[in-house]
Structures are given as C-alpha cells and as structure tokens.
Amino acid sequence: MDIYADIRALVAAEITRLGTAGQLPDALDLSGVQVQAPRDASQGDLATNAALALAKQARMKPRDLAEPLAEALTDHGDIESVDVAGPGFINLRLAEGAWRRCIPAVLDRGIAFGDGDIGAGEAVNVEYVSANPTGPLHVGHVRGAVFGDALAALLAKAGFTVTKEYVINDAGSQITALARSVHLRYREALGEAIGDIPEGLYPGDYLVPVGRAIAGSDGDKWLGVDEAEWLEPFRRRAVVEMMALVREDLATIGIVQDVYFSENQLHLDGRIDEVLAGLEARGLIYIGVLEPPKGKKPDDWEPRPQTLFKASEFGDDVDRPLKKSDGSYTYFAADIAYHFDKYKRGFKRQIDVWGADHGGYVKRMRAAVTAVSEGEADLDVRICQLVRLLRDGEPAKMSKRAGDFVTLRQLVDEVGRDVVRFIMLTRKNDAPLDFDLARVREQSKDNPVFYVQYAHARIRSVMRNAAETFPEVDLSPAGLADADLARLSDSAELDLVKQIARWPRTVEAAALAHEPHRIAFYLHDVAASFHGLWNRGNEDPSLRFIIGEDVVLTSARLALLEAARTVIASGLAILGVEPAEEMR
RNA sequence: GCGCCCGUAGCUCAGUCGGAUAGAGCACUUGAUUCCUAAUCAAGGGGUCGCAGGUUCGAGUCCUGCCGGGCGCACCA
Numbered sequence: 001m002d003i004y005a006d007i008r009a010l011v012a013a014e015i016t017r018l019g020t021a022g023q024l025p026d027a028l029d030l031s032g033v034q035v036q037a038p039r040d041a042s043q044g045d046l047a048t049n050a051a052l053a054l055a056k057q058a059r060m061k062p063r064d065l066a067e068p069l070a071e072a073l074t075d076h077g078d079i080e081s082v083d084v085a086g087p088g089f090i091n092l093r094l095a096e097g098a099w100r101r102c103i104p105a106v107l108d109r110g111i112a113f114g115d116g117d118i119g120a121g122e123a124v125n126v127e128y129v130s131a132n133p134t135g136p137l138h139v140g141h142v143r144g145a146v147f148g149d150a151l152a153a154l155l156a157k158a159g160f161t162v163t164k165e166y167v168i169n170d171a172g173s174q175i176t177a178l179a180r181s182v183h184l185r186y187r188e189a190l191g192e193a194i195g196d197i198p199e200g201l202y203p204g205d206y207l208v209p210v211g212r213a214i215a216g217s218d219g220d221k222w223l224g225v226d227e228a229e230w231l232e233p234f235r236r237r238a239v240v241e242m243m244a245l246v247r248e249d250l251a252t253i254g255i256v257q258d259v260y261f262s263e264n265q266l267h268l269d270g271r272i273d274e275v276l277a278g279l280e281a282r283g284l285i286y287i288g289v290l291e292p293p294k295g296k297k298p299d300d301w302e303p304r305p306q307t308l309f310k311a312s313e314f315g316d317d318v319d320r321p322l323k324k325s326d327g328s329y330t331y332f333a334a335d336i337a338y339h340f341d342k343y344k345r346g347f348k349r350q351i352d353v354w355g356a357d358h359g360g361y362v363k364r365m366r367a368a369v370t371a372v373s374e375g376e377a378d379l380d381v382r383i384c385q386l387v388r389l390l391r392d393g394e395p396a397k398m399s400k401r402a403g404d405f406v407t408l409r410q411l412v413d414e415v416g417r418d419v420v421r422f423i424m425l426t427r428k429n430d431a432p433l434d435f436d437l438a439r440v441r442e443q444s445k446d447n448p449v450f451y452v453q454y455a456h457a458r459i460r461s462v463m464r465n466a467a468e469t470f471p472e473v474d475l476s477p478a479g480l481a482d483a484d485l486a487r488l489s490d491s492a493e494l495d496l497v498k499q500i501a502r503w504p505r506t507v508e509a510a511a512l513a514h515e516p517h518r519i520a521f522y523l524h525d526v527a528a529s530f531h532g533l534w535n536r537g538n539e540d541p542s543l544r545f546i547i548g549e550d551v552v553l554t555s556a557r558l559a560l561l562e563a564a565r566t567v568i569a570s571g572l573a574i575l576g577v578e579p580a581e582e583m584r
Numbered sequence: 585g586c587g588c589c590c591g592u593a594g595c596u597c598a599g600u601c602g603g604a605u606a607g608a609g610c611a612c613u614u615g616a617u618u619c620c621u622a623a624u625c626a627a628g629g630g631g632u633c634g635c636a637g638g639u640u641c642g643a644g645u646c647c648u649g650c651c652g653g654g655c656g657c658a659c660c661a
C-alpha cells in the first residue's frame with residue numbers, strides 16, 4: 001500500500017466526479033496532479049497542487065477550482081481536515097488511523113514492502129563495470145560497480161525486469177599487450193630471466209600465476225615459436241584468466257552479473273558488418289574528412305578520408321568515425337553493434353554506467369542507439385564522477401601492489417564491503433565523492449553506514465529484550481500485526497509512521513530518476529527518526545518501548561519498531577548492505 | 585576553442601516530473617544516561633541558492649549569456 005498513491009487516486013476520482021456532475025470542466029488531463037508532503041508539516045500531512053496544475057486548462061482561477069474540490073474531499077473518511085492555502089494548494093490532514101494502517105501492511109509484506117509496479121515488468125538492461133579485462137579492478141571501477149548494482153536492484157524493486165550486464169572489451173589492442181605480457185610471464189615461469197617489463201606491457205604481479213599456469217598445463221610448446229602462432233591462444237587464455245579475476249573481485253562486494261558479453265564475438269560473427277550495412281542502407285554512413293578539433297590540433301593531424309556515421313543528425317556535435325585509417329573498426333563501431341544486439345534482445349530501455357572520463361562519448365552513443373533502433377530504444381548513460389581516497393582529510397597513500405593503482409580488494413580489505421557499498425551511494429553519481437578511509441571506520445554518526453546499521457541493530461536489541469520481558473507474547477511480525485496501534489499517539493511515533501509510509505514513493509521516485517543515492521538518504525532519515533524516538537524515552541520514561549506493566553502498549557510500539565526495521569532492511573537490500581544484528 | 589558535469593550555511597552535501605517561510609550532518613554554544621550501547625538525542629545561531637537576464641500564478645530546480653572548478657576532445661580502448 002502506498003498512501004500517497006491512494007490519496008492521489010482519490011483526488012483524481014473526485015475531480016472526475018465533479019467534472020461529470022458539471023461542477024468542474026469535464027475530461028481534464030490529470031497528469032500534472034501530484035500529492036506530496038508539504039515541506040512544513042504544520043501545513044498538513046499531504047498537499048495536492050491539483051488546482052494549480054489544472055487552472056490553465058480549466059480556464060479557472062486556482063482558488064475557484066480548489067474550493068469545490070476541497071469540499072468534495074472533506075467527505076472521505078480517511079481525511080480529517082481540508083483547507084485551501086497559498087495560491088491554491090489543498091492541504092490535507094489524514095486521520096491517524098489512515099497512517100497507522102501502513103504498519104500492519106509492512107509487517108505483512110516484510111522487506112517486499114515498497115515493491116512497486118511502475119516498471120510493469122518491462123525489460124531494462126543495466127550495463128556496468130565493463131572494465132577492460134587486463135587486471136584486477138581498482139578504486140576507479142568501484143563506484144560505477146556499486147552504483148550500477150544498486151540501480152539494478154532499485155529498478156527491480158520498482159517492478160522492472162532487470163538484466164545486469166558486463167561487456168568484455170576483449171577485442172582491442174590492449175588485449176594483444178596483455179597476451180604479450182602473459183607470454184613474458186610464461187617464459188619467466190619456465191626459468192628465463194625476463195628483466196624489466198617493457199614499456200607498453202602490463203607490469204603487475206597478478207600475471208605471474210597466469211604465466212605459471214600456462215607453463216604448467218602446456219609445458220614449453222609456446223617457447224621459441226613465432227608470435228603469430230602463440231598470440232591468439234594467449235589472448236584467449238589471458239582474457240579467461242582476467243575475467244575470472246574480475247569476477248572474484250566483484251564477488252567481494254557482492255556483485256554477480258547476469259550476462260558477460262564478449263565484444264570479440266561481435267567481430268567474429270560479422271555482426272558489426274551487419275549493423276553498419278543497415279545504417280548504410282538508410283544513408284547514415286559516408287566517406288568524409290573530419291575537421292581538426294579547434295584549439296587543440298594534434299601534432300600529427302592530417303586530413304584523412306574515413307567511414308563516418310551521421311551522428312550529428314541525432315544530436316551529436318559532429319559525425320563519428322567507424323573505421324580507423326587501416327580499415328579496421330573503431331571501438332565505436334563495435335559498441336553500436338553491441339547496443340543494437342541489446343535492442344534485438346528486447347531491451348528498449350538501456351542504461352550504461354560509465355566513468356567520468358567517458359563523458360565525451362555519451363552523445364554519440366545515444367545518437368547511435370536512436371539510429372539503429374529507429375527511435376524505439378532509449379539509452380540513459382549515467383556518468384560516475386571520480387572518487388578521491390582520503391585518510392583524515394589528506395589524500396590517502398596506499399601501497400600499489402598491482403602495478404600503479406589501488407585495487408578494489410585493498411579497499412574492501414581495509415574498510416569492509418558494506419562500508420564501500422554504502423559510502424559510494426551517499427552522493428549523486430554525477431558529483432565527485434570523497435572517500436575518507438579513516439572516517440568511514442569510525443563508529444559515530446559522522447559515519448552514515450554506522451548510523452543506519454546502528455538503528456537496525458538497536459531495534460533488534462529491543463526485540464531481544466522484549467522477548468525476555470514478555471516470554472509468553474508472540475513478537476513475530478505476524479503477532480505484532482494484531483497490536484492495538486491506536487496506542488501510538490505520541491507525535492514522534494506518528495512522525496516515524498509517516499516516514500515509513502513514504503517508502504514506496506521513495507522507491508518509485510528514485511527508480512524513475514535512476515538515482516539510488518536517494519535510498520541512502522532516506523535510510524539515514526528513518527534512522528534519525530528512530531534514534532530521536534529512542535531518546536524520547538530517556539527524557540520521559542513513559543515513552544520507552546518496553547513498558548513492563550502494559551503489554552498492549554508495548555506491542556503497539558514494537559510493531560512500529562519492527563516496521564521501521566523492516567523498511568531499513570528493505571532499503572539496505574537495494575544498496576546491497578547487510579543489516580546489522582548487533583554492533584560490537 | 586568546443587562538448588558534458590558541477591557551483592546551495594565556515595566545511596561536506598540533500599533538496600520530490602517547477603510549489604508555500606531553502607534542509608541535514610560536521611564545526612561552535614547549551615542541555616539530556618534507571619529502559620535497550622550517550623556509538624545517541626534535544627535546543628540555538630549561521631544563506632545575495634556563483635553572477636545577470638528570461639519563461640510563469642510560482643524558479644535552487646527550466647531557457648540564454650557570463651564567471652569559477654572537474655572531465656573529455658580525428659584514427660586509442
């Protein structure tokens with residue numbers, strides 16, 4: 001149940017009814033009508049902008065529209081009072097009982113409370129991480145990984161059918177460099193002194209076991225033979241090994257994707273030719289010469305005829321090359337084929353999660369998706385800005401075992417998986433993020449992970465104690481659902497009830513905006529309400545949760561706490577963070 | 585030079601498809617422990633929402649221009 005949606009439906013029904021009855025214009029477009037909580041709670045529980053939103057098309061003054069509507073709403077049982085305020089807002093105060101009804105609903109549904117249906121089962125593809133398979137994941141990958149994973153979970157909760165995908169860039173020249181690096185390590189494993197790793201190859205120690213493994217399985221069969229012979233097998237073997245490494249890394253922060261898609265397969269299957277032929281047939285490809293970039297002309301720039309895609313017809317600034325000067329495909333061409341493949345697999349909604357350094361690539365990719373799907377598919381690209389690693393406010397220094405970067409694993413080893421995931425989601429994706437290794441391990445409210453976890457653990461603790469006080473009472477969610485909730489009458493208690501009631505709407509809004517960080521902020525707010533309620537008991541013992549001589553009151557309060565705990569667990573599940581049972 | 589993103593309290597940031605008197609944490613001041621971790625809470629002060637125009641009943645939010653910062657900028661992936 002979503003009380004916001006219920007009241008909006010009620011408002012819409014009344015407008016329609018008044019239209020039919022001739023008191024308001026008929027057949028108004030109600031799409032702009034919203035019901036939301038006013039910023040200032042003294043104005044009421046809920047407010048609707050209906051009169052303001054409809055004034056123009058109804059050709060009426062907002063207040064003239066608001067009056068009859070307010071009058072009509074007064075009759076509804078859940079609505080205690082109605083008044084018209086400001087330019088034409090209709091402020092509603094709901095009966096306390098209407099709010100309290102969400103508590104048994106939460107207890108009944110558990111963490112499924114908040115599951116929505118705005119997705120209506122529609123297929124969405126979320127592609128994230130997609131790091132080049134040339135080594136372990138590093139901190140630069142983590143934010144996108146966590147963001148994409150949480151976004152996928154959020155969309156699933158909102159009722160979309162989500163596929164989580166990783167595209168393996170296993171076709172480019174960096175894989176050739178990787179294969180050569182592995183071959184060096186292979187020779188090393190067979191006893192050769194290889195000296196320093198040459199410039200342009202991958203120096204990281206993580207390739208040592210790969211070379212050793214090949215030496216173990218294949219012996220010396222790749223020694224002293226032409227590169228032409230060993231290169232392809234080494235490329236394949238190296239990619240397999242690196243992807244195993246990547247998946248292990250992802251598993252440490254709880255990420256398992258549904259599809260790992262090989263870009264190389266697109267080349268092998270001739271799918272790039274295919275999609276380009278389609279574009280060519282529609283006149284969207286031509287041979288042309290691009291202008292040099294203004295203000296920053298590369299030294300070796302020369303006019304060069306290339307195969308170009310008319311990206312500028314679909315909103316990009318210039319047309320984009322599909323083939324390199326040697327005639328081979330650009331990465332962009334492969335990416336077009338890849339996104340076309342997703343479209344053919346049924347994804348009209350596609351989301352790509354990229355790092356900040358790919359910002360300049362967004363327009364052309366969106367243009368290409370529009371072109372190949374003939375406007376049927378929509379691609380949203382979410383750019384994750386950089387993460388600055390700090391320690392007590394200073395740039396963090398960590399040993400860099402894997403070449404020249406800090407790995408995901410080092411980060412997880414130091415602060416733990418839940419902290420990594422939560423902190424990465426405490427900022428909008430398009431804002432830079434400071435990750436302070438010292439602060440996130442503090443057990444204080446400076447640390448939002450701790451703060452939310454603590455709220456959950458505290459509620460668990462209350463439940464354990466209540467079970468000792470009332471051993472004969474059924475304190476399970478099902479048992480508490482029958483509690484006499486009319487006993488919840490303190491304003492701080494009702495505030496928490498109202499916050500819990502906002503959960504379904506929070507999920508819906510965050511999913512539509514593709515903004516999982518809103519979940520993290522909501523959870524922080526719920527935790528704050530709970531901690532506040534707790535401390536009310538310090539000031540006034542009659543507001544404590546466990547009242548030894550009053551099992552009915554205690555049950556009502558425990559029902560509220562269990563609902564709050566459930567919503568926190570429900571939100572943490574989206575973020576991929578374990579709810580804590582106790583803090584030690 | 586061009587494109588994208590960001591600019592909100594001293595600091596770090598929220599801000600609901602445009603809504604009412606712009607919010608939270610930190611820091612500062614003051615206060616609160618018989619429940620169940622004070623690992624928390626309550627109260628107070630603190631703002632030209634970068635600047636200037638525009639759109640409209642209404643703009644932190646949308647549009648245009650400028651200022652400041654980040655990222656990117658033929659054929660790399």
